[in-house]
Amino acid sequence: MKVSERTCGVEYAIRDIISYARAYESTGKxxxxxxxxxxxxxxxxTPKHIKQALIDAVNNNQNYYTESEGLFELREAIVxxxxxxxxxxxxxxxxxxxxxxxxxxxxxxxxVDPNTEVLMPGPYYPPYASYVKxxxxxxxxxxxxxxxxxxxxxxxxxxxxxxxxxxIISPNNPTGEVFDRRSLQQLIEVATEHELYIICDExxxxxxxxxxxxxxxxxxxxxxxxxxxxxxxxxxxxGWRCGYICTNSNSRKLDGIRKNVPKLARVRISAxxxxxxxxxxxxxxxxxxxxxxxxxxxxxxDYVVKRLNAIEGISCKIPRGAFYAFPEIDLDxxxxxxxxxxxxxxQKTGVLTVHGSGFGTAxxxxxxxxxxxxxxxxxEQAMDKLEYFVYNSGx
Ligand SMILES: Cc1ncc(COP(=O)(O)O)c(C=O)c1O
Numbered sequence: 392m393k394v395s396e397r398t399c400g401v402e403y404a405i406r407d408i409i410s411y412a413r414a415y416e417s418t419g420k421x422x423x424x425x426x427x428x429x430x431x432x433x434x435x436x437t438p439k440h441i442k443q444a445l446i447d448a449v450n451n452n453q454n455y456y457t458e459s460e461g462l463f464e465l466r467e468a469i470v471x472x473x474x475x476x477x478x479x480x481x482x483x484x485x486x487x488x489x490x491x492x493x494x495x496x497x498x499x500x501x502x503v504d505p506n507t508e509v510l511m512p513g514p515y516y517p518p519y520a521s522y523v524k525x526x527x528x529x530x531x532x533x534x535x536x537x538x539x540x541x542x543x544x545x546x547x548x549x550x551x552x553x554x555x556x557x558x559i560i561s562p563n564n565p566t567g568e569v570f571d572r573r574s575l576q577q578l579i580e581v582a583t584e585h586e587l588y589i590i591c592d593e594x595x596x597x598x599x600x601x602x603x604x605x606x607x608x609x610x611x612x613x614x615x616x617x618x619x620x621x622x623x624x625x626x627x628x629x630g631w632r633c634g635y636i637c638t639n640s641n642s643r644k645l646d647g648i649r650k651n652v653p654k655l656a657r658v659r660i661s662a663x664x665x666x667x668x669x670x671x672x673x674x675x676x677x678x679x680x681x682x683x684x685x686x687x688x689x690x691x692x693d694y695v696v697k698r699l700n701a702i703e704g705i706s707c708k709i710p711r712g713a714f715y716a717f718p719e720i721d722l723d724x725x726x727x728x729x730x731x732x733x734x735x736x737x738q739k740t741g742v743l744t745v746h747g748s749g750f751g752t753a754x755x756x757x758x759x760x761x762x763x764x765x766x767x768x769x770x771e772q773a774m775d776k777l778e779y780f781v782y783n784s785g786x
Contacts, residue, residue: 397525402749403517411734412743423773425761426743428564428714429629430684433764437627438680444672445631448665455664459656461487461635462667468674469620473637476596478608478618484638486653487662487670491594491621491634496522497655498617498636501648502556502588503528510549510587511558512541513754514565514717514747519558529553532753540574546581556588557581561607562595565750565760566717567692567710572605579607579614586644590617594634595713597625597681600689602711613641617648624713625681626673631666688714688763691770695763698774702781716761717747725784733759735784740776 412422424432431437448454460466466485473480488494495518503509505527511519513532520530531549534542546557559578561570570578582589591607607616621634636652638645692710699707699718707718726732730746736759737743747758763770 397527401521401525403521408733408743408745408749411737415737415741420741422737423740423742423765423769423776425763425765425773426745428624428762428764430624430714430764431627431629434766435627435684435687435764438673438677440676441626441628441669441673444676445665445669448668453664453668457661457664457667459659459661460653461485461662462664462671465667465671465674466635468671469635469637472674473606473608473618473620476593476606476608478606478611478616478637479640480608480618480637481640484640484649486636486656487667488621488634488636488656489659489662490623490632491592491619492518493632493659493662494619494621494634494636495519495592497652498590498619498648499523499526499528500655501652502590506553507555508551508553509556509558510546510554511751512563514750514758515558515755516560516564516592517749519560520751528555530751532751534754535568539568539570541578541581543577543581550581550585550587554585554587556590558590558592559607560592560594562599562604562710562712564595564713565715565745565747565755565758566708567713567715568708569599569602569604569711570607571602572610575605575607576610579610579612579616582616583612583614586615588615588617588648590619592619594619594621594624596620598685598688598714599712600685600692600710604712608639611639611641613643614639615642615644615648617645622670622673626670627680627684628666628670628673631669632663633666633670691763691765691767692716694767695761695770695774698770698778699761702778704781714762714764716763717750717758718761719758722757729755729757729759736777736780739784740780742773742776742780 499522503526507528747755
């Protein structure tokens with residue numbers, strides 16, 4: 392029977408690559424998974440007090456539907472967190488979602504009509520393009536400069552009468568790039584001037600290594616800024632599915648979003664209540680695990696980047712946040728493209744990464760993404776295998 396074209400066309404490279412992995416595993420061989428950004432699958436554990444809050448909520452029979460916009464107590468805690476980062480926000484500007492993924496779906500559903508163009512710097516996190524396409528729009532990639540800031544000339548040249556939004560992620564997936572204050576200011580100015588929504592995903596805001604992180608709220612003034620954030624990464628709650636949307640309370644241009652997006656929240660009833668109770672505890676309780684996590688990740692990042700850059704034919708910029716490295720490969724004549732490189736690497740060594748073109752062909756091609764969440768021992772073995780593979784794959 393017929394399945395809609397838009398559903399058949401959905402792509403998600405990070406998980407789609409798993410079909411190659413299944414075929415490999417079916418031969419009885421073991422895989423080193425460096426493809427999915429889930430810290431809880433490695434040696435990062437959800438803090439005890441957050442787990443306890445979830446258990447207590449369930450045991451106290453807080454197992455019912457809650458407000459569609461989200462539990463008020465959680466929205467209060469979110470307002471506290473995001474205000475500290477510089478955003479103008481009240482509880483009325485917050486909508487709690489089942490993960491940032493659901494928030495992204497709701498926002499794209501609300502800003503994309505057929506043929507709407509949504510600008511995003513390449514390489515991008517695949518669901519941004521997938522949801523734009525799903526709702527009939529067109530993702531348009533723009534360039535970043537070598538210093539990580541937006542190439543304003545390229546960005547401006549791509550704005551048309553069909554453009555409706557700019558999406559950014561800071562720290563970024565897949566590059567780990569963090570936008571500095573000046574870059575954020577420039578993006579806000581472009582969005583304001585051209586009446587574009589600016590959608591900013593700060594899910595990795597707690598995982599920043601070298602520089603001070605600047606929240607986009609600090610420079611937003613009255614721009615139509617929609618912020619997405621969640622608990623998966625910084626609070627190690629990936630499997631629990633909790634995130635949120637915040638709208639800049641200074642922007643009257645967002646009144647339509649504030650009025651209509653909650654309708655999408657109502658049709659799906661509510662986000663998971665016990666998890667929302669635990670999420671409020673995550674924000675209000677001890678934050679010690681964050682420092683430990685960042686320190687551990689910094690060591691792993693430094694190790695992986697050093698090993699990658701020591702391999703002839705591979706070069707990797709230093710990621711400033713999140714837990715991904717996005718090295719460039721000199722494909723020469725051995726591999727047709729980055730997908731063939733990644734599949735060949737998997738089939739010869741069992742190391743599973745993601746092909747860069749899955750993050751957008753314009754700027755992702757010729758790269759691959761590595762997740763550096765595993766222990767140093769696992770990373771060392773994976774880097775040894777990668778190095779051997781690059782030096783011993785026949786020309
Ligand atoms: C930039 C970005 N946004 C959103 C998500 C998904 O977040 P959630 O687990 O809250 O749906 C991810 C997951 O990898 C991500 O990298």
